[in-house]
Structures are given as structure tokens and as C-alpha cells.
Amino acid sequence: MSGLRRFLSNWQNILGLAIVAFYFLIAIAAPLLSPVQDPNKSLAFQSVGLTADLVPHPPFPQAPLGTLPGQIDIYHALVWGTRSALAFGLTVALVAAIFGVLVGAASAYFGGWINNLAMRITDAFLAVPIIAGVFFFRQILIFAAQPAGGGINLGQNQALNRLLSLPVALPSSVDPMLLAFIAFTWMVYARIVNTLVLNTKKTDFVQASRAMGAGHTRIILRHLIPNSITPVMVLVARDIGAVVLLQATFRFIGMGGTSAWGEMLVLGRNWIIAPGGNLLAFWWIFIPATLALLLFGIGWNLLGDGLNDWLNPRTGWKTDMWQK
DSSP states (O other): OHHHHHHHTOHHHHHHHHHHHHHHHHHHTHHHHSOOSOTTSOSSOOBSSOTTOOSOOOOBTTBTTOEETTTEEHHHHHHHHHHHHHHHHHHHHHHHHHHHHHHHHHHHHHOHHHHHHHHHHHHHHHTSOHHHHHHHHHHHHHHHTSOTTOSOOOTTOHHHHHHHHSOOOOOTTSOHHHHHHHHTTSHHHHHHHHHHHHHHTTSHHHHHHHHTTOOHHHHIIIIITGGGOHHHHHHHHHHHHHHHHHHHHHHHTTOOOOOHHHHHHHHHGGGTTSTTOOTTTTHHHHHHHHHHHHHHHHHHHHHHHHHHHHHOGGGTOOGGGGGO
């Protein structure tokens, strides 16, 4: 309880928790805050006027935050974009963390050539800039999902052409950008846990468990991972905000993806940065989406900092509680 009181005694931690809770509340209450008129269309975007009207309009009763070109309701897009942003951030961070933790813990536990090989692969992924890795991986998924003969042509390399032209069992609801982010964000988790497990597996309680006949799986899942999970929890919180910001950024620069907030910025950018654009004259186009992204990132970062203060063993939180 002392750790929890310490966490709640810091106003920055409370602010981060409040911001994150606010986004969760909006995501849960989205159907009540802004009902969907046509479920067969995009949930995040609905028009409140003539879609042929490409001039954005300032706030009015039917659109309290104004409209984007095509009379897309900004308020509705913000509300439903919150749900998609949370789903994307949580999915990427949690799946990447689980995969990275398992790779890092298992390779450190078995050691030897297994650990060396796993860490060299991890280092290889770390050496690739995330923007290049995500773009390449996403393109491979898109090309591989096309029917035979519809993929890319790599000249005389017939084997690779055949490989890339094979259809894959990828549901249409799965976002290739989501899989790409997972593929290039698990490495830090693996590296952190690997270092911690290399030290933890030498401790007396692990040696005692091995002497009592505990299997490899039990030792890894029951002792090694729980006693190495603290920095992972902190990193997950920070990554949730970071990957959503990256997703919106990639959508803004034309790399695809399904970020509703990023799409809002794309639809309105010509009215801001194109010749004749004016941020002050069309403030409702950029400010709501920008603030949503900014506060989302700040909230998760503050929460991550708070978790770091709370869960760090040096502040009194004991990792051996996981052994009970």
C-alpha cells in the first residue's frame, strides 16, 4: 500500500491516470456519445451534410467541432478514433511484449548457442529503422495477400516471385500496419528480459526449484518472467502512446494504415499547409485531432513514469512478491 500511496501522492501520476481513464471512458461510451448512423459504413467517419461539399465548415449545432472536407463530422471522428487508437495501441504493445518476453526469457534460460542466436536475430531487427522495417513488412504482407499472379515481379528471381505471389490466410479485418508494428517493436522487450533473466536464473530460489524437479516451463513462467516483468510493464505503458503516434504519423505521410486521427489530419492538410492554406482560418481542422494525439501520448507517458516509480524495486516494491 505504501507504493500505491506514493504513486497517488504525485500529481503527474494522477494526471496521467486521469487522461488514460478519460480515453477509456470515451472509447467505451462511444455509441452513446456519438451514435453511428450507418453501421455499413466506416464507424469513425460520418457526414452531416452533402458529401460533395469539399469546403470544411466551422462548428455548428450538428457538428460541434466543425467538419472536414466532405462534411465529415470531426467530433464523431474523434470519439470513434479514440476506440480504434486504444485498440491499436493495446494490441501492438501487449502482443509485442508477450512475444519479446518469451523470446528473451527462454533464450536466457537455455543459454549457449540458443541465446546467442536469439540475441543476434534480435539485434538484426533492432538495426533496422522502424519506418523502413514497417514499410517493407507491410508491403510484403499486402503483396503476399494478393491472388497468385497479382504480386510484384522481381525479374529473374522466379522462386521469390512464386513465394510472394502465394495468398496468405490473412483476414480482411487484420490491419497489415498492426502486424508490421508488432514485428518491429518486440526486440526491446526481449533484450531487457534477457538481461534480467541471465542474472535471475543464478539466484538461490531458481536453483532450489530446479533441484526440486521443476520443469523448464515452470521455472521460466513461475519464477524467471515474474521477477523480470517490472520494466516490461513500464515500457508497455509508454509504447501504447508511442505506437499510436507513429501510426498517425505514417498515415499522414502516406504509408497507409487505419488511423482515424491520422486520416483526419490527411483530409485537412491542404487547407493548412497547401498554398493559400491558413491554420488560423481553419483551426478546427487540425487542432482537435492534434490535441487528441498529443494528450494520448502524454497520458500514457506520465502513466509509464508513475509505474516506474511505483514498481521499481529501489523504491521499496519487492519483486519476490510474485513468488507467493
